[in-house]
Amino acid sequence: xxxxxxxxxxxxxxALAGVAALALGVGVASAQLPPRGAPPALGAAGGPxGGxPxGGxPxGGPxGGPxPGAPSGPSLGLPPPPPPTPVEILVTGLPAPMPGxxxxxxxxxxxAPMPAAAPGDIQGTWYHNQxxxxxxxxxxxxxxxxxxxxGAKVLARRVNSLKDGTPFINASAKCRPPGPQWQRDLNxxxxxxxxxxxxxxxxxxxxxRWHVILDPSKAPRPAQKEYMGYSVGHWSGDTLVVESNDxxxxxxxxxxxxxxxxxxxxxxxxxxxxxxDHAPFLELITTIVDPTYYTRPWxxxxxxxxxxxxxxFREYNCEEQIGDPSVNADxxxxxxxxx
Amino acid sequence: xxxxxxxxxxxIGTLLCGALVATGIAASTAAQSAVPNLEGVWKNVTPTxxxxxxxxxxxxxxxxxxxxxxxxxxxxxxxxxxxxxxLSRCSxxxxxxxxxxxxxxxxxxxxxxxxxxxxxxxxxRQIDASGQPPKEDFLGMGLVPTMTGTSVGHWEGDTLVAETxxxxxxxxxxxxxxxxxxxxxxxxxHLVDADTLxxxxxxxxxSYFKRPWVAVMTYKRQPPTLFPEDVxxxxxxxxxxxxxxx
Numbered sequence: 001x002x003x004x005x006x007x008x009x010x011x012x013x014x015a016l017a018g019v020a021a022l023a024l025g026v027g028v029a030s031a032q033l034p035p036r037g038a039p040p041a042l043g044a045a046g047g048p049x050g051g052x053p054x055g056g057x058p059x060g061g062p063x064g065g066p067x068p069g070a071p072s073g074p075s076l077g078l079p080p081p082p083p084p085t086p087v088e089i090l091v092t093g094l095p096a097p098m099p100g101x102x103x104x105x106x107x108x109x110x111x112a113p114m115p116a117a118a119p120g121d122i123q124g125t126w127y128h129n130q131x132x133x134x135x136x137x138x139x140x141x142x143x144x145x146x147x148x149x150x151g152a153k154v155l156a157r158r159v160n161s162l163k164d165g166t167p168f169i170n171a172s173a174k175c176r177p178p179g180p181q182w183q184r185d186l187n188x189x190x191x192x193x194x195x196x197x198x199x200x201x202x203x204x205x206x207x208x209r210w211h212v213i214l215d216p217s218k219a220p221r222p223a224q225k226e227y228m229g230y231s232v233g234h235w236s237g238d239t240l241v242v243e244s245n246d247x248x249x250x251x252x253x254x255x256x257x258x259x260x261x262x263x264x265x266x267x268x269x270x271x272x273x274x275x276x277d278h279a280p281f282l283e284l285i286t287t288i289v290d291p292t293y294y295t296r297p298w299x300x301x302x303x304x305x306x307x308x309x310x311x312x313f314r315e316y317n318c319e320e321q322i323g324d325p326s327v328n329a330d331x332x333x334x335x336x337x338x339x
Numbered sequence: 340x341x342x343x344x345x346x347x348x349x350x351i352g353t354l355l356c357g358a359l360v361a362t363g364i365a366a367s368t369a370a371q372s373a374v375p376n377l378e379g380v381w382k383n384v385t386p387t388x389x390x391x392x393x394x395x396x397x398x399x400x401x402x403x404x405x406x407x408x409x410x411x412x413x414x415x416x417x418x419x420x421x422x423x424x425x426l427s428r429c430s431x432x433x434x435x436x437x438x439x440x441x442x443x444x445x446x447x448x449x450x451x452x453x454x455x456x457x458x459x460x461x462x463x464r465q466i467d468a469s470g471q472p473p474k475e476d477f478l479g480m481g482l483v484p485t486m487t488g489t490s491v492g493h494w495e496g497d498t499l500v501a502e503t504x505x506x507x508x509x510x511x512x513x514x515x516x517x518x519x520x521x522x523x524x525x526x527x528x529h530l531v532d533a534d535t536l537x538x539x540x541x542x543x544x545x546s547y548f549k550r551p552w553v554a555v556m557t558y559k560r561q562p563p564t565l566f567p568e569d570v571x572x573x574x575x576x577x578x579x580x581x582x583x584x585x
Contacts, residue, residue: 106475113450123449124449125449125450174572175572176570176572176573177461177568177570191447191449191454193447195563197563198565200565202447202454202456202463206461207460207461207462207463208461209456209461209566209568211565213565219564219565222567222568223567224567226567226568227568227570228568308450309471309474311449311450311452311454311469312452312465312467312469312474313454313463313465314480315431315463315485315486315487316463317430317431317485317486319428319429319430319431319460319571319572320424320428320430320431320486320509322428322572323424323427323428323429323430323571323572323575324420324428325420325427325428326420
């Protein structure tokens with residue numbers, strides 16, 4: 001049977017909102033909008049399992065006005081869109097990110113092993129099946145990410161450093177674990193192993209691990225902060241809700257450097273979706289919570305296709321190059337100015 | 340893999356029971372197969388920096404001896420990067436060195452693929468015992484030797500037999516013993532008891548060794564745990580030894 005992900009070739013922006021709607025299904029249709037301007041309600045019970053992110057739909061609507069395709073014109077009596085803010089002018093004026101591509105994966109064999117039937121068992125091999133977004137820019141509803149001016153300036157500095165050919169040091173470029181979001185976004189497979197106390201994600205790229213601790217008494221915070229942070233999860237119905245914080249250093253959330261401060265946190269809502277079409281996938285909504293760089297929490301959604309044939313990884317050995325003593329220890333990258 | 344047929348052949352021995360207790364839910368997936376379950380956390384209790392045959396000395400050829408002596412000379416001079424990029428760069432120690440180093444590792448056994456997940460620098464190696472044909476390789480990436488090589492396994496009774504080839508000659512068998520690209524490593528892995536895993540490692544490389552030779556490693560089961568995030572390059576940048584446990 002052919003695995004058909006019609007969104008695979010879409011790149012970003014509003015197309016991603018389509019993905020969100022597709023993945024969320026009924027969750028979106030039945031969700032209750034929070035009161036306009038209501039504070040986001042983060043936390044375990046902050047939203048329906050697998051549905052909206054904890055804060056609900058972001059208030060305020062798209063900053064650029066009504067979404068494409070919406071009726072417009074004076075007959076509706078809509079007020080004119082507000083003038084763009086300085087933050088919007090700054091981030092929308094940046095050079096466009098590289099378009100992400102996706103190498104097609106072969107369809108799942110008819111006799112391929114399938115995930116466990118239990119929703120609470122997400123073990124197996126998964127593969128990010130959307131084109132990589134080099135720069136997130138927009139949330140899962142198509143709204144511009146809610147950068148504050150500090151966040152916008154950090155992003156602009158990083159994007160412009162690429163344009164100028166003087167990119168900054170970041171974890172990925174130095175063969176370090178780049179943090180949960182960037183790590184998962186890469187189009188390389190990972191395996192999930194699960195016990196009652198914790199869930200282990202083992203990735204091909206960077207041979208990295210992401211640990212989700214279900215019983216903190218069995219796996220307390222490590223003595224030394226880790227690049228991948230400390231992540232505690234619990235099941236809310238069929239959705240695994242994971243809060244990650246305590247990162248060893250500030251993260252780049254994507255290739256272009258969408259920032260997360262070292263004090264920021266990621267709230268991930270993971271659920272397994274099987275529509276009976278022989279193409280199960282994981283849906284993972286990440287809510288980015290970081291007042292240092294954003295005016296409010298915002299969310300992105302990703303999907304990961306079931307890919308047992310990718311259980312056999314390719315060797316990833318970036319140390320051979322990055323550790324070369326004849327090469328600059330910073331891989332030729334520049335130290336980023338501190339804010 | 341036809342899981343239904345495998346389930347029909349399912350048998351649970353005493354060894355498997357031990358593994359199930361040790362690894363909890365995780366073991367249940369692997370337990371669907373008819374082969375022994377090696378999943379768990381293991382520690383090499385016979386680690387060595389100087390791999391020895393079970394009897395006699397390493398049967399070097401003249402060419403192999405020459406390269407071994409050269410490595411010793413480079414070691415004495417401190418020219419580490421000229422013979423051991425695992426030590427100098429944190430590059431993967433590869434096969435079989437990962438299996439003879441000290442330290443803990445996990446074995447995961449899913450869909451016929453054995454994943455060895457090492458505490459040291461989060462290193463990975465895998466043995467493909469799925470019986471499936473190799474994946475399409477349009478870019479010919481499989482032609483490039485890797486540190487851990489290409490490991491294909493099969494079960495002979497309760498023993499996993501894994502043959503590894505295509506191993507980069509930038510790796511060593513231990514801290515000093517060299518090999519060529521023609522190296523073939525054959526491992527026989529089997530549970531001596533529920534908590535003891537033995538690995539008989541046969542080394543074949545006619546340019547460097549006059550005949551195949553065998554070394555044996557023993558691993559003991561450890562309590563389930565999450566390994567702390569080990570980043571060798573951070574030690575490298577801090578001018579600390581790559582292999583902290585030595």
